[in-house]
Amino acid sequence: MFSRRFTRSIATGAAAIAIGGGAYGVLNATTASAGSGTATAATSPAATPGQPVPGNGGSNARSGPAAGGAVGTVASVSTSSFTISTSAGQKVTVNKASSTTYRKGTSSSSASVLRRGQSVLELGTTNGTTITPSQVIAQPTKSGGSATSSAVVPFQRGAPSTSKQVGQIPANYTQGSGTIVSGTTANKATAAALAAYPGGVVDRVVQLSNGEYEVHNIGVNWPHHVFVNQAFKVVGAN
Numbered sequence: 001m002f003s004r005r006f007t008r009s010i011a012t013g014a015a016a017i018a019i020g021g022g023a024y025g026v027l028n029a030t031t032a033s034a035g036s037g038t039a040t041a042a043t044s045p046a047a048t049p050g051q052p053v054p055g056n057g058g059s060n061a062r063s064g065p066a067a068g069g070a071v072g073t074v075a076s077v078s079t080s081s082f083t084i085s086t087s088a089g090q091k092v093t094v095n096k097a098s099s100t101t102y103r104k105g106t107s108s109s110s111a112s113v114l115r116r117g118q119s120v121l122e123l124g125t126t127n128g129t130t131i132t133p134s135q136v137i138a139q140p141t142k143s144g145g146s147a148t149s150s151a152v153v154p155f156q157r158g159a160p161s162t163s164k165q166v167g168q169i170p171a172n173y174t175q176g177s178g179t180i181v182s183g184t185t186a187n188k189a190t191a192a193a194l195a196a197y198p199g200g201v202v203d204r205v206v207q208l209s210n211g212e213y214e215v216h217n218i219g220v221n222w223p224h225h226v227f228v229n230q231a232f233k234v235v236g237a238n
Contacts, residue, residue: 067186068126068202088154088199090219104138113138126203152199153222162222167236178206189213193226196234
C-alpha cells in the first residue's frame, strides 16, 4: 500500500519534467548511441563524489562516460561551454557540441536560451561532473529560485552518506548488477529521476534483470540509486 502511494506522489512530482509530449518533455532524443539500450560490461568499483566505495559487494560504479544528465540554474556561459549549479549546490560543466539540440518548452530553440539564472535540463554523456549534452531543455524558473527537494541530502565533505530506503526496491537488486543503457531509454529514466530528486548528477542508467532501471546519482549524500519502472515512473530510492 505504501509503495502504491509513493509511486503516485512521485509521478505527480515528475510532471515538472514530463516524458514524451509534455510541456518540458524529452522530445526527439538524439544521442551518440541511439536506440533503447546498449549493454556495457561492469568494471572495478571507483569512488564518486558524495559516495564512498563500500567495503563489500562493489559500488555499482563503472568507469568511462555514460548516458545521464543534470538539472540546474545556468551560472555562466562561454562560446564552448556553460556551467550550472544544481539545487543541492553541485557545480556542473556542460560542454556544447555541434550535435546538441535546444528546446524551450515543446518548441525548438537555440543556444540563446542559455542565460544566467535560466533553469535547464541537460541530457547526454556524463563524465563525473562534466556533461556533453545531446539535448538542453529550458524550463520555467520558479520565483524565489529552485529549492532542493526535501528528500535530497546535499553532499557535505566529511559527512557520512545517509543510509535509508524509500518506496519499492527490486527484491533481487545488488549494487553492480545490470547493464548500462543509452539513447531514448536512458534519457527518459534520467529525466524521471531528476524530476523526483533534483540536485545531483546522473552519471549512468542501468537496466536491471526485472526490466526496471537504476539511475545512479552522484554529488549528493542521498539518494545514490533511484529506481524507475518500465513506464518511467520513480518507484523507490536508496
